[in-house]
Amino acid sequence: MSGLSGLSIEGRQSVLRRYSDCPREHLLDILLDLQRAGSGGHIDEETAIWVAEELDIAVAKVYEALSFYTMLHTREQARFVFEVCGSTPCFVNKSQEVGEILSRQLGVGEEQMTSDGLFAYRFVPCFGACAEGPAIRLGDELYGNLTEKRIRELIMACRDRLGEADKP
């Protein structure tokens, strides 16, 4: 889908309305919510320009945020992105192996998308699931104490979810 991250005007406006009291203070909230509601898991150029206009700030300021914060993306993302904690509490619990398993199961390297656009994985800094490392973040959900079997099940669960969503 091209332009405006696949969001209707109404969809975008409803995000802005959540922060209407002081929208500039909520630039990150707005960008995160738009990215979440959109189709590609990213903020495209048109959306970035639209946000700049609505908040009456320079476009470069929006891009400064987009490039500075690791949760914001300017390129289209896979439908399911496995974010593997790479910080030391998970590292000593073999998070590198989680990356290797994902690479093997998905047939792609880190930050690459599968050819069907469904999956990708990347290492990210700690997200506070240290009590269950090695851990993965998938959207807003955390999954810990990962094993190869559990990772395989997770991937299958994603495919199932997709199947459910496509049903009439």
Next chain:
Amino acid sequence: MTNDGFNNDGINKKVLLKRIGQYQDPGSVQDYVRLGGFEGLRRAMSMERPQILEEIDRAMLRGRGGAAYPAGRKWRHLYDMEAEPKYIVCNGDEGEPGTFKDRLLLEQDPFCVLEGMLIAAYVFGAKDAYILIRGEYRRAKDLFRRAVANAEAAGYAGDDILGLPGFSCRIHVVSGAGSYVCGENSALLNTIEGKTGRPRVKPPHLAEFGLHLKPTLVNNVESFACVPVILSLGGQGFLELGTEDGGGTKLVCLSGHAKNRGVFEIPLGTPMEEVLYGDHFGGGTVSGRPIQFCHFGGQSGPLGFPEQLDGLFSYQDMWDRDLALGTGAVVVMDDRVDVVEYVREVAVFFVHESCGKCTPCRLGATRMLACLDGILAERAAGGETSGMVTELEGIMRHVTELSACGLGQTMGAAVGSALKYRRELFGFAGEPAL
């Protein structure tokens, strides 16, 4: 879904986590009141403001975000400022790896944090209070927003709080979006102002020029959660839970190879051995192998080796042993972890998280990592590493002394402690440079 890592066992003096697990709905203000909530706020509202400051002072509450600065001193500094308005800011950008205690409070007892913020708003007459919650904690953010709305509807926030005319405070919940350095207090304020979250040059102190350049109090989530406890127990009662140099209990996050991983509430002054090996706390290692070292207080904290671990879990005792309590993170490592590989991973983290604004940090982080890679390669080949270790120490000195903010200044802490206590592991590294 995963559990929250909260461990409820073996805690004899729970004051911070006493309500966790007791809620039917942690966003329900009625539940909070039923569980004894807002007693601290009511107590505060019956007191003169200087009296409240005295209680905070007496409690010897040290900042729980990692810096350990006495909250009483910070509060007094702000109290003495004449400029208006004053702002209250809660730092919920918990990003120190190995730290997940604020997440527990925010997800399971948000009102205790809110109550601490409201007590501060009462003391300073602040009309606006902010909490910035890291973007990764979406559940916490959504819950906190709901908690604020419920508190306003029930008269515990918003206008004329608890019927007291003029005591009005709006609570704003702002999101981060993935940046470690935003946890630095001035970077946090920049983020709330809609700027990119890079630290400011200090001084001036934030109590003088903080949010929108107005006097501002910035405290950590756990610090605010301690405030109602102080009001309920009295400063002296809170102090007596801990030690003279730091009162209260501390939320400790055990992770890595600890047998029992999770958040534990531990009275300051508990023997370190009990924290690490006690059945009710860490329980030793999951493998049953010896603890080789621990990493304290987050990535910016030092490593601790067994010969340093015979003291108390308290601020001063840990400083005396070259350790630091920091955020309360304790990552435990058994004897199968390569210390040099470990500190290399710490360096990777700082390369990723350096904001790039000041050169010593931006370049220093990259060069520290390159040095550690060189040392690892040379050590594997059985070669001589002393030249590279000397270079590493030189870079660390520059980064530590010249970086503009705490991120760069503490980046070398883990490597430095590894070099000081386990130099031989870096290969044939020669004598320490003086």
